Every structure is written in C-alpha cells, then in structure tokens.
Amino acid sequence: MSAASEARLFLLGWNFRVAESAVRDRVAFNPEEVREGLSRIVGQGLASETVIVSTCHRSEIYGLAESAESGDGLREFLAQWRGLAVAEIASTGFWREGPEAARHLFRVAAGLDSMALGESEVLGQVRQALSLARETGSTRSVLHRLFEAAVASGKRVRSETEIGMHPLSVASIGLELASKVFGELSGKTLLVLGAGDTGGLFARQAVDAGVKDLLIANRTRKRAEDLVARIGGTVVAWENATEALGKADVVVGTTASPEPVVRRVDVERVMQERRGRPMFFLDLAVPADIDAGIRDIYNTFVYAINDLEQVAEENRRRRAREVPRAEAILEEELQKFLAWFGNLSVVPTVLDLKKRFEQIRDAELARLPAGDRERFQKIADSIVAKALHEPMRRLKSEEDPRRKLDRVEAIRHLFDLDGK
Amino acid sequence: MEAHLLGWLAVLSYAAAEALAITSLRRPKTLPVVAGTVCLAAGLLLHFADLQVRARQLGSVPYRTLEGSVSLFGWMLAIAYLALQLRHREHAIGPFLIPIVIVSSSIGLLLPAHVSPATEQTRGALFALHVTFAILAYAAFTFSFVLSLLYLIQNRQIRKGHTGVLFARLPALAVIGRMNRTSVTIGLSVLTFAVAMGLVRAQELWGTLADPKIAFALVTLAVYALLLWLDRRGWEGARVAVLSIVGFCMVIFSYTVVNLAFHTAHQFR
Numbered sequence: 001m002s003a004a005s006e007a008r009l010f011l012l013g014w015n016f017r018v019a020e021s022a023v024r025d026r027v028a029f030n031p032e033e034v035r036e037g038l039s040r041i042v043g044q045g046l047a048s049e050t051v052i053v054s055t056c057h058r059s060e061i062y063g064l065a066e067s068a069e070s071g072d073g074l075r076e077f078l079a080q081w082r083g084l085a086v087a088e089i090a091s092t093g094f095w096r097e098g099p100e101a102a103r104h105l106f107r108v109a110a111g112l113d114s115m116a117l118g119e120s121e122v123l124g125q126v127r128q129a130l131s132l133a134r135e136t137g138s139t140r141s142v143l144h145r146l147f148e149a150a151v152a153s154g155k156r157v158r159s160e161t162e163i164g165m166h167p168l169s170v171a172s173i174g175l176e177l178a179s180k181v182f183g184e185l186s187g188k189t190l191l192v193l194g195a196g197d198t199g200g201l202f203a204r205q206a207v208d209a210g211v212k213d214l215l216i217a218n219r220t221r222k223r224a225e226d227l228v229a230r231i232g233g234t235v236v237a238w239e240n241a242t243e244a245l246g247k248a249d250v251v252v253g254t255t256a257s258p259e260p261v262v263r264r265v266d267v268e269r270v271m272q273e274r275r276g277r278p279m280f281f282l283d284l285a286v287p288a289d290i291d292a293g294i295r296d297i298y299n300t301f302v303y304a305i306n307d308l309e310q311v312a313e314e315n316r317r318r319r320a321r322e323v324p325r326a327e328a329i330l331e332e333e334l335q336k337f338l339a340w341f342g343n344l345s346v347v348p349t350v351l352d353l354k355k356r357f358e359q360i361r362d363a364e365l366a367r368l369p370a371g372d373r374e375r376f377q378k379i380a381d382s383i384v385a386k387a388l389h390e391p392m393r394r395l396k397s398e399e400d401p402r403r404k405l406d407r408v409e410a411i412r413h414l415f416d417l418d419g420k
Numbered sequence: 421m422e423a424h425l426l427g428w429l430a431v432l433s434y435a436a437a438e439a440l441a442i443t444s445l446r447r448p449k450t451l452p453v454v455a456g457t458v459c460l461a462a463g464l465l466l467h468f469a470d471l472q473v474r475a476r477q478l479g480s481v482p483y484r485t486l487e488g489s490v491s492l493f494g495w496m497l498a499i500a501y502l503a504l505q506l507r508h509r510e511h512a513i514g515p516f517l518i519p520i521v522i523v524s525s526s527i528g529l530l531l532p533a534h535v536s537p538a539t540e541q542t543r544g545a546l547f548a549l550h551v552t553f554a555i556l557a558y559a560a561f562t563f564s565f566v567l568s569l570l571y572l573i574q575n576r577q578i579r580k581g582h583t584g585v586l587f588a589r590l591p592a593l594a595v596i597g598r599m600n601r602t603s604v605t606i607g608l609s610v611l612t613f614a615v616a617m618g619l620v621r622a623q624e625l626w627g628t629l630a631d632p633k634i635a636f637a638l639v640t641l642a643v644y645a646l647l648l649w650l651d652r653r654g655w656e657g658a659r660v661a662v663l664s665i666v667g668f669c670m671v672i673f674s675y676t677v678v679n680l681a682f683h684t685a686h687q688f689r
Contacts, residue, residue, distance in 0.1 A: 159447075275656070
C-alpha cells in the first residue's frame with residue numbers, strides 16, 4: 001500500500017458557475033476567516049494539509065485527506081461554521097479528487113476557469129492563498145508543491161500563449177491602443193470629459209496605466225473636484241474644455257450630452273496648432289461626445305464605444321482560441337507534479353533509494369583494478385544491504401500516514417531521488 | 421574560392437539570425453534573442469573577412485565593383501541593425517530587415533567577379549570616401565524604408581483594433597517615427613557629403629556635371645529633405661512613411677537601372 005493512495009488530494013469548491021451568489025456569499029472568506037478555517041480544518045483532523053482560495057468569484061478548499069470520509073466531515077464542519085444545511089453545501093459545491101483536484105487548480109491559476117478568460121489577477125490570488133496557508137502552518141510538502149507548480153504553470157501559460165495578451169475591457173483596450181500610438185503614456189496629457197461613473201472608472205484606470213497629466217472637465221464642477229480629490233489630476237472648468245483640447249493628446253468623452261461635445265472645427269484648429277502630431281479620441285458616451293467627422297482629419301485616431309466593444313468581442317475569441325495550447329502546457333506541468341506525487345509513496349521510494357546506493361557502489365567499484373573488483377564486490381553488496389535495511393524497515397512499518405508522507409518526502413529530498 | 425566560402429558562411433549566419441529573429445518575434449525569450457544577436461555579429465565578422473579578401477584581390481577598396489558595393493551595402497545595413505539592437509534593445513525590426521541583408525550579401529556573391537585593375541577614376545581617397553558614404557546613405561535609407569513599412573503595418577493594426585502578436589511586438593508609432601527620422605537624417609547628411617565629394621571629383625575628371633546618376637542623386641536628396649521638412653509641418657505619420665517608401669524606390673532605381681541601363685560614366689568597373 002503506497003502513501004499516495006492513502007493521502008488523497010481533494011477539493012471542495014464553489015465558483016460563479018455552480019453556486020448561486022447567495023450561497024457563495026456564505027462560503028466566501030475574508031483573510032481572517034481563511035486563517036481560522038485553515039487552523040480548524042487541520043486541527044480537527046479533516047485534512048493533513050489545506051489551502052483555501054477565496055476570491056469574489058470562487059471559494060475553494062484544497063486539502064490532503066487521510067481517509068475517504070473526510071469529505072463528509074468537511075461538509076459538516078462548514079455547514080456548522082457558516083450556518084448552512086449540509087444538504088445545501090453538498091448540492092451547491094463541487095467535489096474533486098486526486099488528479100482532477102490538481103488539474104482544477106492549474107486551470108484556475110492560469111485563468112482558464114475565470115469569468116474573464118485568461119485574466120491575470122487570479123494568479124496573484126492563488127499565490128496569496130498559499131502564503132496565508134504557510135503563515136498559518138496548514139501546508140506541508142504536498143500542497144506547497146502543488147500550489148507552486150500551479151503558479152509556475154500559470155506563468156508559463158501567460159508567457160507562451162496569447163491568452164492574456166488581448167485586453168477585454170473597453171478602457172484597457174483604449175489605453176492599449178493609445179500607448180501603441182504614443183509609446184509611453186506617462187508623458188502625455190489626457191483629457192476626460194465627464195466625471196460620472198464611466199469617466200471616473202476610466203480616469204482611475206488611466207492613472208494606474210501611468211498617466212500623470214490628467215485633466216478632468218465636468219458640467220458640474222463639484223463632481224470633477226470630487227474625482228480629482230480621489231485620484232489626482234487637474235479640474236478644468238467646463239467652459240474651458242475646448243481650450244483644454246489644445247493641451248491634450250488623448251481625449252475621452254463620457255458625458256450624457258445629447259450633442260457632440262468635441263467639434264470638428266475645434267479639432268482641426270488644434271491639429272494645426274500641434275503641427276499634425278497625432279491625437280487620440282475615445283468616445284465612451286452614447287450618444288456620441290466626439291463628432292464623427294473628426295475621423296477624417298489626418299493623424300487623428302477615433303474610437304467609438306461600438307468599435308471598442310467589437311475589439312473586445314474579437315479579443316475574447318482570440319483568447320478562447322488559445323485555450324487548447326494553454327491546456328497542453330498545463331497538462332505537461334500537471335503530469336510532472338503527479339509523477340512527483342505518485343513517487344511520494346513507500347515502494348517507489350525504497351526502489352529509488354536502493355538504486356541510488358547501488359549506483360554509488362558501482363561507481364566506486366569501477367575505480368578499482370579489475371582483479372580486485374570481485375573481491376570487494378561482496379563487501380560492497382553487504383554494506384549497501386545493511387545500510388539500507390533499517391531505514392527501509394522503519395519506512396514500511398510507519399503507521400501514521402502523515403508521518404510516513406513526511407519521511408518519504410525527506411528521503412526523496414535528502415538523497416535527491418527526483419533528480420534535480 | 422576562399423572568398424566565396426567566407427561570404428557564404430556569413431550568409432548562413434545571417435539566415436540563422438533571421439530564423440531566431442522570427443522565433444523571438446513570436447515568443448520573446450532571452451535565449452533566442454541573444455543567440456540571434458550573436459549570429460548577426462558572427463555574420464558581420466565573416467562578411468568583413470570576405471570584404472577583406474576581395475579588397476586584396478582587387479588591390480583597392482572592394483566596392484568599386486557592383487558585386488563589392490552590394491556586399492558592402494548588406495554589411496552596413498547589418499551593422500546598423502546590430503547597433504540599434506545593442507543600443508535600444510529593439511528586436512522587432514530584425515525579421516523584416518535581415519532578409520534584405522541576406523539578399524544583398526547573396527547578390528554580392530552570385531554576381532560574376534570583376535578583377536580588373538583600378539583606373540584613374542577609381543583610385544584615391546576622395547573616390548573611396550565618395551562611394552563608402554553613398555553606400556552608407558543607401559543603407560540608412562533602406563533602414564528608413566523598412567521602418568516605414570512597419571509604421572504602416574502598425575498604423576493599420578491600431579486603426580483596425582487588431583491587438584495581436586504584431587501589435588504587441590512592434591514598437592509604438594511614435595517610436596518607429598523617431599527611429600525613421602534618425603535614419604533619414606543620417607542618410608541625408610551622409611549622401612550630401614558623398615554627392616559633394618562626387619561633384620568635386622566629377623568636375624576634376626570629366627569637366628562636366630551632366631550625368632544621369634548625379635541628377636538622380638540630387639532628386640533623391642531633394643525628396644528626403646522634403647520629407648524631413650514636411651515631418652515637422654503636419655505630415656508626421658503615415659504620409660511621411662509613404663514618402664520614405666517613394667524615396668527608397670528612387671534609391672533602388674538609381675542604384676540599379678541608372679547604373680546598369682544608362683550608359684553613364686558612373687558604371688561600376
């Protein structure tokens with residue numbers, strides 16, 4: 001009987017696909033609750049190791065269980081802790097075991113299981129989950145290795161496929177296009193017309209993307225001032241917005257105005273003043289804020305909300321096309337992890353250890369003159385057999401599966417049996 | 421034979437650099453990028469050795485012959501790209517530029533070799549500088565041509581909202597535009613110098629400046645000067661890129677058709 005078959009990976013989870021948000025809210029944990037949960041799961045012996053991944057779209061409890069009943073125990077524990085019926089937990093959550101649990105984590109880390117396919121935030125959240133578990137002392141070798149492997153594979157997927165390359169949100173598409181016109185956006189001036197929700201969101205994202213010179217104009221000055229107080233920038237009086245056009249490289253329209261706020265004549269004049277240097281317009285307003293005729297002026301780049309949404313749609317398809325390649329990478333990395341995990345049992349470890357000693361014996365014997373070899377062979381065989389006898393016996397007879405796993409892991413590491 | 425061997429080894433190195441450049445464009449990883457730079461540098465050294473051998477055979481600078489000048493042109497283009505790579509870490513241009521290096525180096529090897537002694541016309545420091553600078557200018561304009569193509573490609577990607585691999589790897593329009601301006605400025609300055617020396621020499625040797633090649637060189641100068649002027653007066657962007665492509669077509673015309681078809685005193689011999 002090997003340790004791997006005794007210690008089994010499991011996953012109990014809820015995500016945006018399978019659980020109604022009412023249930024998900026109950027099983028969502030803040031960092032404090034994650035710490036508490038981790039300690040209690042290990043403390044009550046429901047798992048020998050555990051990590052909880054809790055984000056706005058998912059709550060997933062990964063663990064290494066010593067008995068087949070630990071799933072029921074975990075559900076009961078959760079039901080009691082979160083004030084839910086056991087049946088409710090069982091019917092809304094999903095359960096994975098063994099390689100399936102590991103595969104799920106790999107997919108999550110690579111963003112393949114995210115609402116916005118290929119998003120990168122989740123990679124940080126998986127890493128964060130591991131470090132919380134480490135702080136709490138609820139991980140040992142197996143989940144530690146599993147999570148590190150998942151993070152590394154997620155990174156590999158990001159660098160080797162285009163899954164994270166094509167932006168999906170209208171604002172990030174706009175900023176990405178602008179940065180391919182101007183290069184660095186940090187030295188450019190951005191004028192946001194309208195300080196409502198859209199304007200505020202866009203301005204925030206622009207600041208995050210490195211924009212330093214931010215001008216905000218709103219019909220009600222107070223709102224622009226509030227926004228500037230929150231994210232920085234300069235308020236421009238609404239009457240002076242046309243004048244501010246002359247300073248801006250990027251102009252974003254987000255007002256509720258029924259007519260275009262940026263007129264063609266003004267842009268023609270401004271373009272002459274700036275000697276044809278490119279200008280970039282994003283129209284996030286419906287009806288449009290930017291006069292459609294501006295597109296025809298040389299060296300202007302004009303995007304309406306429809307254009308950007310089309311790009312977003314196309315980018316979603318591009319990302320989806322990358323899924324098979326991403327999965328192939330994950331599968332390759334998963335097999336490496338599973339091979340390591342599979343070796344974490346007594347029989348292969350004993351065999352590997354024996355082989356390692358025999359290699360040393362053979363290498364030493366090969367250095368002897370041919371005549372002496374046979375004479376020493378017997379002594380060498382006997383040394384190897386005796387040196388290995390006791391450790392092997394103890395390893396095989398260990399009763400506590402958790403200790404057995406730790407020892408197997410220690411031997412594999414100390415004797416470099418996984419060939420690093 | 422020896423000359424050909426070195427030359428072809430150089431072409432082989434360039435080809436390897438191109439393959440690695442394409443690989444790096446698709447998936448930028450450190451190893452292929454560095455290996456590509458090493459291959460390019462190796463190609464340059466081999467190519468230089470080849471030019472040396474040619475020079476020894478001719479007993480003069482190797483570029484008074486057509487094959488030698490084409491070869492030197494490829495070499496200068498490669499060295500300019502290597503400098504750009506080392507200075508600006510700009511790798512996206514390689515896949516588009518190195519093929520021109522490969523083609524021109526190969527043409528330099530495939531054309532029948534002329535091993536005639538230098539004449540009065542093709543001797544002296546003034547002549548050597550004139551030709552070297554002219555070829556250097558051609559290399560700079562070729563650089564500008566490739567950058568202009570890339571500008572138009574990137575411009576199209578941006579306008580269509582195609583955020584794919586090319587979009588991600590090619591530099592921003594402003595960056596390509598800046599590099600283009602530098603190339604044209606270098607090309608224009610160097611060509612002006614080359615033409616000035618050529619004019620002095622032509623007046624000395626022939627007593628006349630009525631020569632199709634001279635006329636073409638002057639028109640080329642005018643086109644590129646106009647380009648730089650318009651670049652600052654509202655034409656920055658796609659229009660300048662198109663104009664640079666037009667200028668390059670004239671350079672090619674002047675280098676090939678004018679040299680070969682018009683019976684001018686400017687033929688390589």
